[in-house]
Structure formats: C-alpha cells, structure tokens
Amino acid sequence: MKIKNPATGKTIAELVSDSKEEVETKFKVLRQGQVKWAGRSVKERLACIVRFGELVLQNMEELAVILTKETGKPIQQSRNEIKGAQNRIDHLKKNAEKWLAEEVLVDSGATHEKIRYEPLGVIANISAWNFPYNVGYNVFLYALTAGNAVMYKPSEYATLTGKQFEKYLHLAGIPKNVFQCVVGDGSVGQTLLELDCDGYFFTGSYNTGRYIATSIAHKLVPLQLELGGKDPLFVADDVQDVKQAAIDAAEGAFYNNGQSCCAVERIYVAEKIYDEFVDAFTTEVNSYILGDPNNQETFIGPLTREQQMAVLNDQVADAVKKGAILKVGGSPIEEKGNYYLPTVLINCDHSMRVMQDESFGPIIGIQKVASDAEAVTLMQDTEYGLTASVYSSSEIRALDILNKMDTGTVYWNCCDRVSPNVPWSGRRNSGLGSTLSSQGIRAFVQPKSYHLRIS
Numbered sequence: 001m002k003i004k005n006p007a008t009g010k011t012i013a014e015l016v017s018d019s020k021e022e023v024e025t026k027f028k029v030l031r032q033g034q035v036k037w038a039g040r041s042v043k044e045r046l047a048c049i050v051r052f053g054e055l056v057l058q059n060m061e062e063l064a065v066i067l068t069k070e071t072g073k074p075i076q077q078s079r080n081e082i083k084g085a086q087n088r089i090d091h092l093k094k095n096a097e098k099w100l101a102e103e104v105l106v107d108s109g110a111t112h113e114k115i116r117y118e119p120l121g122v123i124a125n126i127s128a129w130n131f132p133y134n135v136g137y138n139v140f141l142y143a144l145t146a147g148n149a150v151m152y153k154p155s156e157y158a159t160l161t162g163k164q165f166e167k168y169l170h171l172a173g174i175p176k177n178v179f180q181c182v183v184g185d186g187s188v189g190q191t192l193l194e195l196d197c198d199g200y201f202f203t204g205s206y207n208t209g210r211y212i213a214t215s216i217a218h219k220l221v222p223l224q225l226e227l228g229g230k231d232p233l234f235v236a237d238d239v240q241d242v243k244q245a246a247i248d249a250a251e252g253a254f255y256n257n258g259q260s261c262c263a264v265e266r267i268y269v270a271e272k273i274y275d276e277f278v279d280a281f282t283t284e285v286n287s288y289i290l291g292d293p294n295n296q297e298t299f300i301g302p303l304t305r306e307q308q309m310a311v312l313n314d315q316v317a318d319a320v321k322k323g324a325i326l327k328v329g330g331s332p333i334e335e336k337g338n339y340y341l342p343t344v345l346i347n348c349d350h351s352m353r354v355m356q357d358e359s360f361g362p363i364i365g366i367q368k369v370a371s372d373a374e375a376v377t378l379m380q381d382t383e384y385g386l387t388a389s390v391y392s393s394s395e396i397r398a399l400d401i402l403n404k405m406d407t408g409t410v411y412w413n414c415c416d417r418v419s420p421n422v423p424w425s426g427r428r429n430s431g432l433g434s435t436l437s438s439q440g441i442r443a444f445v446q447p448k449s450y451h452l453r454i455s
Contacts, residue, residue, distance in 0.1 A: 001184065003160060006072035006302040006338045007293050013070075013160060017184035023191045026180040027151060030122045033177025034149035038119050042097045045145055052141075052172035053089040056082060063164055065294075070160050071129055072302035072338065074293045077256055085133035088141055091420035092441070096145050099441045112452040117445040119147035120222060121198030126189055126212070127162070128203040128226075129155035129304055130259045135203045135226065136165060138424065138435040140179070143201075144169075146444040149178045153192060155204075156185045157304050197221065199444070203261075206358075206384075206429045213432075224433030224443060227426060228358045229386030230265045232379040233415055234401065235277055236372065236392035237270035245391040246280035252389070252416035253364040254288065254342055257303055261430075262387045262409070262416055266348075266355050267366045268375045274368045278346055281366070282327050285342050290333075302338040303361060309340050312361045315354040319345045319365060322352050329362070350381055358384070372397070376404055385427030389415040408434075 003013040018026070037045070056063060064078035073081070099117075106113040125139045132154060140150045154162025166181040182188055193200075193215045199222040202212050209225040216223060233252065239245050252264035269277045293301035303309060309332050316330045329341030340362055348355050348365035355365045369375045379388055379401075389411040390398040402410035408425035411417060418424055423434035434440055 001156060001159070003070055005069050006304050006306070009336050009338075015159060015183050018182045018188055020191050023151075023182050023188060024195065026182060027122065027195050027197075029177045030149040030151060030180055033175055034119070034122055034147075037144075037149060037175065037178045038147035040147075042100050042145065042147075045147065046092060046096055048169075048173040049089060049141055049145055050093060052169050052174070053086055055168045055172055057086060059168070063161070066160050066164060067132070067158070068293050068301075071132075071158055071304045072293050073256060073304075074295075074298040074301045076296055076298075081131055081133050085137045088134075088137040088420050088436075091436075092141065092145050095438065096441060099438050100146060100445065110453060110455050112450075112454060114450045114452070116448045116450060117146075117442070118448055119143075119445055122149045122151060123199040123201060123444065124192045124195070124197040125150055125152045126192065126200070126202045126204070127152065127154050127158075129157035130256060130261075132158040132161045132165075134418065136162075138226075138440065139201045139203075140165070142435070142441050143444045144174060144179065146441055148199075148444055151180055151182060151192060151195075151197065153182045153184075153189055159183055199223070202226070209431065222433075222443070222446075224435070225426075225431040226261065226424070226435065227386075227429060227431040228360070228384060229261050229263075229426070229430050230356065230358055230382045230384045231262055231387045231389070231407075231415075232266050232268060232382070233264045233389040234268045234369070234372075234375045234379060234391070235270060235273065236375075236390065236394075236397065237272040238393045238397070239273065239391045240393045242273050242276050243280040246277050247284050248391070248413075248415060250281055250284040250364075254285065254300065254362050255416065257300060257340075258362045258364075259304060259360055260416065262418070263360075264364065264389065264415055265359055267364060268369045268378055269366060270375075271368045271370055278327070278366060282344055285328050285344055288342055290339065290342065300342055300362060303340055304338070306338045308361050309338060312340055312343065312359065312363050315352075315357065315359060315363060316343060316345065319348060319352040319354045322349070324348045324352060324354070324365065350378065356382070372401060376401055379405060383429045386430040387411065387415070 067078040203226040288299040290300040324345040327344040329343035333339040343363040387409040388405040398412040425434040
C-alpha cells in the first residue's frame with residue numbers, strides 16, 4: 001500500500017497490507033488478552049493511558065510532521081490537533097473511575113441492588129483520516145480505559161499516524177494483545193465486519209456507515225457511527241460584530257480545508273447585514289495563506305483525497321449554472337498536489353448541491369434570508385443532524401432557533417467546536433450513539449444488575 005503526500009503526489013512510504021489470515025490472528029490474540037486486561041483496576045489501566053499522552057506530547061513535533069506528510073494538514077493545525085486531543089486524557093483522568101465504579105441503588109432491606117459495568121470485549125475501531133487524534137482518542141482511549149481490547153483500523157490516508165498510536169500505546173504499557181493496528185484499505189475493513197467483534201465504532205461517510213450497519217445487524221452488538229454533516233450557521237441581524245461573526249464563520253468553514261464533519265457547510269445571513277457580512281467574509285478568506293503545509297503560516301493546504309476535487313468542481317459548476325455568484329476561488333490550482341482554491345459562492349439557494357450535499361472541502365455557499373423563520377426552515381432542510389450555529393446578541397433569540405434544530409450539538413456565537421465534557425453525537429444521516437462525556441465511556445461497557453438477598 002503506497003502512502004502519498006497530497007502536497008506533492010510523491011510516495012513517502014510503502015506498507016504491506018494485512019491479509020485476512022493476519023487480521024484473524026490478531027483478533028484471536030486480542031480475545032485472549034482482553035480478559036486479563038479487564039481484570040486490572042481502572043486506575044491501573046488509566047495510568048497507561050496517561051503515560052501514552054505524555055509520550056505523544058514529548059514526541060509531538062515528529063508526530064505532527066508525520067500527520068502533515070500523509071494528510072496535507074498544515075503543520076500548525078497538526079500541532080493544534082495533537083495538543084488539543086490531550087483534553088480527552090485529562091477528562092478520563094478526572095472522571096473515568098467514578099463513571100466505571102459500581103453503583104449501589106439499594107443497600108437496605110432484604111434485597112440489595114447494584115449495577116456493575118463490564119467491558120464489551122474486543123471492539124473494532126474503524127477510524128478517519130481528517131482528525132485521527134481527535135476521533136481516534138474518542139474511541140480507543142475510552143474503550144481501553146473501560147477494559148476492552150481494540151482492533152484499530154486507521155484510514156488508509158492516515159495509516160502512518162495509526163502505527164504511531166500502536167507504537168506509543170505499547171510503550172506506555174498497553175499490552176500488545178490488547179491493542180492491535182491493522183493496515184489496509186476497505187478490504188481489511190470488510191474482514192473486520194466478518195469477525196465476531198463485540199462492538200463496532202466507525203467514523204466516516206454516511207454511505208460506508210450505512211453499509212457497516214446493515215452488514216453487522218445480525219450480530220446484535222453495539223454499533224456507533226460518527227458520520228458526516230451539512231452543518232448550518234445563521235447570522236441574525238442583531239449580531240453585535242458582523243466582522244467578527246464573518247471571521248468565525250470563515251474559520252469554521254475552512255479550517256483543515258473544510259475537511260471536518262462539523263465544519264460550517266452552509267451560511268444564512270439576515271438580509272439587513274448580508275452585504276456587510278459577505279464583504280467581511282470574503283476579505284477574511286482572501287487573507288488565508290495557501291501553500292506548503294510544512295510552512296508555519298499556511299492555513300490552506302492540499303486536500304487529502306484527490307477525488308474530492310471533482311466533487312467541489314461539480315458543486316461550483318452547478319451553483320453558478322443556477323444563479324450563484326462566484327466571489328472567491330472556484331477551481332484547483334494547476335500544479336502538483338491536491339490544491340483547491342478556497343471558494344465562496346453567494347446568492348445561493350437550496351436548488352444548488354453546494355447547499356444540500358456534503359462538500360468536505362474548502363468551499364462555502366452563502367444565502368440571504370428575510371427572517372428567523374426562513375432561516376429555521378432552511379437550516380432544517382437537510383438529511384443530516386450534526387451541528388447548527390446561531391450568531392446573535394440575544395441568547396433568548398438564539399435558543400429559540402437552536403431548540404428547533406434536530407442536531408446532536410448546537411452553538412451560540414461559536415461553531416466547529418468539540419468538548420469532552422458533553423456528548424458528541426449525530427442524528428439521522430450524521431450517525432448513531434455518543435462519544436465523550438459520561439455517555440462516551442459508558443458506550444464501551446455493558447451494565448450487569450445484581451439482586452442480592454441478604455436474609
């Protein structure tokens with residue numbers, strides 16, 4: 001399997017994919033190791049996770065370079081991701097023992113009652129390339145802390161990073177028969193679906209998530225899917241600072257080249273401030289530095305996947321044909337690498353694919369609205385349900401809109417944000433289940449109820 005640098009198109013590494021037999025052998029090893037791992041205390045397991053975090057931070061520069069080389073993520077954003085993901089470990093340090101402790105519900109009378117939380121067993125973590133630290137940590141660190149063994153399949157676009165996870169987890173004290181990385185493309189993922197895993201946790205596209213769900217339904221094991229989004233942002237006419245709202249919205253749309261499940265993917269602006277917002281927004285986007293992702297100042301790097309450029313071209317052509325105005329960008333850069341100009345389309349409407357289909361790239365459509373009611377209708381017009389944002393000076397006004405959103409997360413005067421303190425979840429085509437928070441760690445255990453007759 002060739003690993004290519006999306007900034008240059010050059011092969012930077014060649015790895016041998018795991019065969020079906022090798023994957024099956026790794027699974028058997030994990031099945032044996034999980035029992036002993038589950039027998040350790042939460043405190044002992046957590047100590048290994050904490051040590052892993054320390055090792056990652058100690059080697060952050062090397063790891064950031066690896067992430068940038070294989071995904072094209074600008075180097076400063078790679079550093080930001082690695083440092084930011086550490087908050088998952090801090091969160092586990094603070095909360096894991098209490099979330100996994102036995103709960104005594106009745107401790108008087110003839111029969112006592114309690115709940116014990118037991119690990120699922122061996123889980124398959126089929127992960128993503130766009131934020132491998134964030135989305136990976138959300139699953140495998142929580143699963144390991146809860147006493148599970150993990151079969152981790154990184155995306156073929158972030159395999160080198162996945163192998164680094166394996167290296168440092170083992171150095172941190174996680175036994176080799178508790179965490180295994182498998183290397184390969186979708187065929188290796190298919191092998192995982194055929195194994196008798198005790199849970200499946202996937203981050204990726206809706207189509208692949210739906211395929212996984214139908215493939216393993218007969219197993220009746222836990223399944224969580226973190227899928228895509230078409231996340232809306234509405235700027236109301238009472239927003240205190242139009243320019244700042246535009247800066248925030250632009251960063252939410254274009255950070256990591258827009259290759260984020262919760263990136264801002266469509267913007268609605270009250271007609272009273274529409275022109276002012278568009279001017280501020282395009283000024284901000286035009287200030288972004290595009291180029292070598294190893295440059296400290298680069299904000300826009302190459303797309304990780306070359307095939308996504310055709311999707312963006314189609315969305316631009318469709319929007320312009322239907323009446324949108326192309327304000328910024330709109331095409332690839334004619335040089336080596338998967339570079340696409342940051343693109344802003346205005347005067348958009350919902351007949352256009354850019355306002356309906358997931359873009360997952362540096363492109364945004366902006367639409368004028370006459371009222372909050374119209375904004376709500378348009379924001380709800382989607383098959384996805386990940387996040388929604390409102391910028392307004394009034395919390396009451398914003399909450400009135402956000403309470404109507406059928407999404408897992410809502411934002412007031414911010415966007416594109418994840419915190420380990422609250423659940424991360426999607427609805428409808430954006431996924432099933434929750435990671436992070438108390439719900440995130442409980443996702444990796446199953447309750448056992450005890451009825452203890454005392455007399």
